[in-house]
């Protein structure tokens with residue numbers, strides 16, 4: 001797809017860290033639930 | 041359509057994580073038999089009491105290591121002739137159906153959480169590790185007495 | 197300002213929505229106290245009757261009417277005022293939906309329909325309850341049809357152009373809704389109505405459940421997508437920037453059409469009649485529908501970071517402090533988004549095949565949907581309400597109302613945090629959902645569940661009471677901005693519709709070729725459902741007779 005009109009790559013380091021925090025919540029919650037499942 | 045470099049990193053991470061989740065549950069389910077309750081057998085909901093194994097509800101020993109428990113759920117209780125008692129460390133195969141509306145057969149603190157659907161037979165295999173008295177309850181709304189629908193299973 | 201008649205239409209929808217909200221949250225308050233064994237109901241009133249009303253009024257009526265109010269306003273704003281035909285059809289749709297609502301509610305109130313909003317057969321409510329629900333759906337179809345024709349007129353006069361983002365997303369949501377409703381319409385029309393009116397004796401229970409859940413999952417996306425619309429289209433304007441990426445916003449929306457429908461079996465993971473193969477296939481498809489939400493999370497943070505940096509935020513997180521925190525229209529939606537992080541994560545757990553056994557039909561699920569639809573969606577709608585009603589009535593959103601708005605949002609957040617955390621924990625311990633107070637004959641397990649500080653009925657009851665207080669504050673704000681606040685005369689008092697700009701210069705045109713997406717959606721539905729439903733029909737057991745067990 002043509003790239004001409006898009007804004008140049010913005011500085012989104014903070015965004016990257018924030019989404020990875022979201023990812024961390026997802027992974028931690030999931031692993032905890034999985035461990036609970038196996039413990040039953 | 042242009043993805044920011046970081047968005048690509050994030051989506052790759054997300055997709056890999058989701059794939060791992062699916063892989064873990066998939067392998068555990070299909071190669072270690074940890075599938076959720078289910079089953080493809082049907083039954084005439086009006087003839088439950090005449091149809092095996094529900095004609096003799098309760099615990100039956102199948103062989104040295106396997107027991108079968110047949111349960112009919114109905115508003116608002118479970119038909120079991122005597123107290124339910126099963127041994128720890130043996131495979132228990134639960135067969136559950138309903139003779140009226142939808143219920144559940146759920147044993148607290150275990151993986152046994154089965155829907156009881158009229159016309160269908162639900163099966164679940166489970167091995168208790170700890171002896172004790174476990175609460176059985178219905179967690180699918182079935183009518184005014186739903187919260188009074190419970191029983192107990194003793195593991196020895 | 198949009199045409200006065202369009203405003204009236206939108207306001208009528210919002211008015212019905214908040215009437216349902218008022219009654220529904222009152223039921224919620226009663227529920228937490230009944231579960232706490234703090235009140236005893238009179239003989240003519242039953243916990244499950246109240247719970248049915250709560251589910252129907254909040255999850256179906258409040259959401260749907262609010263969504264149409266929002267759509268009408270936004271479509272009129274972005275595509276121009278409605279023509280006379282569109283307006284007429286919209287009103288017909290509105291009234292049919294209202295009649296359906298009133299009929300279903302009357303049946304619940306009269307005690308003839310204590311079957312909860314999922315109405316699982318063979319619980320048998322009065323036939324008029326199902327007729328009411330059917331009218332409700334048909335009404336929304338008529339309203340949808342009006343919005344689609346308004347859009348088609350725009351497409352005709354603007355040949356070859358991509359439509360404005362708001363309109364695109366409205367149409368996506370409507371397509372999703374129309375395809376989703378086919379399932380519930382099929383079961384209500386061909387199974388429930390003939391059975392409840394006595395034309396046939398029995399009903400195929402498993403088939404009715406499967407058709408219901410074919411509808412039930414996309415139903416939750418029908419609530420969520422309008423909230424996402426606010427996040428994509430309104431929020432950037434509030435924080436002072438433009439839509440982060442027009443093309444990715446559109447892409448994520450069409451992915452929802454594809455993947456939110458062929459996944460209903462994830463609500464039926466612990467039941468018989470569906471083989472593990474088909475259950476797992478739909479679990480995999482469910483995981484696909486997470487991807488557009490991951491994209492949305494990125495877009496939101498990127499929007500905040502871009503805006504914050506533009507306003508002088510420095511360093512890794514300086515932008516965060518530069519967001520318009522004093523603007524309740526923004527803060528409310530931001531908190532709503534925050535609730536969706538654990539909410540979405542919990543959803544992944546629910547859908548994880550056998551892990552579902554741990555949570556299925558426990559209070560965890562109740563906690564889950566209160567931090568998905570009950571807060572991320574509902575609180576986004578609250579955030580919209582603060583400007584939407586004054587925008588439509590031409591009244592001021594006064595300083596006092598803004599302050600009250602903050603109190604309302606804070607109390608909702610605190611109440612929900614308490615109630616939903618208690619519910620999540622209780623659910624993991626094993627406490628069932630949809631269950632009036634019961635100690636199961638003082639069974640040791642039960643006593644253990646409710647022993648904790650968080651996992652106690654008290655926490656749930658306090659949370660629920662704070663929530664109800666918050667709901668009443670909101671009702672006050674709604675009434676004020678609808679009828680009583682002073683009219684905005686000066687330019688600066690006028691409340692605007694904050695619609696962000698969205699650069700579509702590099703957005704590919706095929707994204708708006710609906711037939712592609714509808715085609716793929718039906719192909720996926722066919723793959724996921726044709727064989728298991730075919731088997732279910734072919735190997736159906738003798739049907740079940742209906743019962744009124746309440």
Ligand code: HEM
Pocket residue numbers: 221222224225227228247248250251254255258259312313314562565566569570571574628629630631632659660661663664667
């Ligand atoms: C005052 C605020 C609220 C309170 C106190 C409250 C309380 C409750 C409680 C205690 C239950 C569970 C009952 C049970 O399973 O036994 C429940 C169920 C439910 N709530 Fe709420 N709630 C509130 C607001 C909302 C909102 C805003 C929504 C959605 C927009 C919502 C949607 C639902 C749904 C769909 C159910 C499930 C009904 C069913 O199981 O059939 N609630 N609520």
Ligand SMILES: [Cu+2]
Pocket residue numbers: 143144178179180181182183186187189
């Ligand atoms: Cu029950």
Ligand SMILES: [Cu+2]
Pocket residue numbers: 412413416462463
């Ligand atoms: Cu779902």
